[in-house]
Amino acid sequence: MVVIFHADDFGITPAQSKRILECCGGVPGGRGALNSLSILANSPCFEECAALLDGRPAGLRVGVHLNFVEGPCVADPAQVPMLVDGRGMFRLGYGGLLAASALHGAELARQVEIEAAAQVERVVGRFPELAGALRLDGHQHTHLIPAVFRGVLAVAKRPEYALEYLRIPAEPAAPFAAAGVAGTIEPINRVKRGLLNYLWRRDRRAFDAAGLGAYTEKSAVFCGLSFSGHMDEKRVAAVYPRLREVAETRGMALELLFHPGRVDAPEHCLNPALPGFVEFSCGEGRDVEHDALKSEALLAIARSEGAEVVA
Numbered sequence: 001m002v003v004i005f006h007a008d009d010f011g012i013t014p015a016q017s018k019r020i021l022e023c024c025g026g027v028p029g030g031r032g033a034l035n036s037l038s039i040l041a042n043s044p045c046f047e048e049c050a051a052l053l054d055g056r057p058a059g060l061r062v063g064v065h066l067n068f069v070e071g072p073c074v075a076d077p078a079q080v081p082m083l084v085d086g087r088g089m090f091r092l093g094y095g096g097l098l099a100a101s102a103l104h105g106a107e108l109a110r111q112v113e114i115e116a117a118a119q120v121e122r123v124v125g126r127f128p129e130l131a132g133a134l135r136l137d138g139h140q141h142t143h144l145i146p147a148v149f150r151g152v153l154a155v156a157k158r159p160e161y162a163l164e165y166l167r168i169p170a171e172p173a174a175p176f177a178a179a180g181v182a183g184t185i186e187p188i189n190r191v192k193r194g195l196l197n198y199l200w201r202r203d204r205r206a207f208d209a210a211g212l213g214a215y216t217e218k219s220a221v222f223c224g225l226s227f228s229g230h231m232d233e234k235r236v237a238a239v240y241p242r243l244r245e246v247a248e249t250r251g252m253a254l255e256l257l258f259h260p261g262r263v264d265a266p267e268h269c270l271n272p273a274l275p276g277f278v279e280f281s282c283g284e285g286r287d288v289e290h291d292a293l294k295s296e297a298l299l300a301i302a303r304s305e306g307a308e309v310v311a
Helices: 014-021 046-053 094-103 105-126 128-133 139-144 146-156 174-178 187-209 233-250 277-282 285-293 296-304
Strands: 003-010 036-039 061-066 134-138 163-166 220-223 253-258
Touching (some): 036 046, 046 105, 061 139, 139 187, 220 233, 253 285
Parallel strands (some): 134 163, 220 253
């Protein structure tokens, strides 16, 4: 079975991106279970961080981490005024995008398509081979907000791209209860899990109508929300067998999402003025998830699944 050990947020800074690559056994000096990552196209350090992926191992999947909430836009700000302020910085958080989706859905979807297209074009322009194997996920999982989802699907459907993977972060709850770790989930993460599962139930019809292929072929059973910021080796190893059972039953891959790249100072974040984002990017939880990917417990799981880049 395919098990994806994934890292979000590659590209904030070179140092932070190198820390992510330390968790991949297929790169010089690297050791760990990491076999997938997604890059932030809107980072001011995009070019310098992208260069770190030149010569990457063939088994390391690379995707686009679509971002509509933090840092500068990639498109012309005049084309996406709903999304940005006068400086071209994203101005809507999760709640703002939800409200805009409900009140101005068609226009939000149109502007999201413009911005998503610009971000995908920047990444594919740097790595042309990705056009035929496009992998998409979203910063803060905002891509499941209905109007945002429609805008993202419009880009994924473009004839110049072949969608290989679209993250659907609708995390199943039962494996956590069965593994005896449900009590370690923070209340806010329970709320987020419920919201994202609800949004996916709404989005599923749009996905099916998009003609992109079967959901079970384009996505994976997902884990990375309930333990967000605390994907430590013991809890991941405990819930993994139950998640694997779900994935096998559905005939799907399994994605385990980590954030192993800690930013060393608030001023190096995409938008140092945003509370919440800065704490998460600079928090010690990222060191916990970095260490988990390099742990013997997760390396053993990766080896048992025949991962290509593990060392």
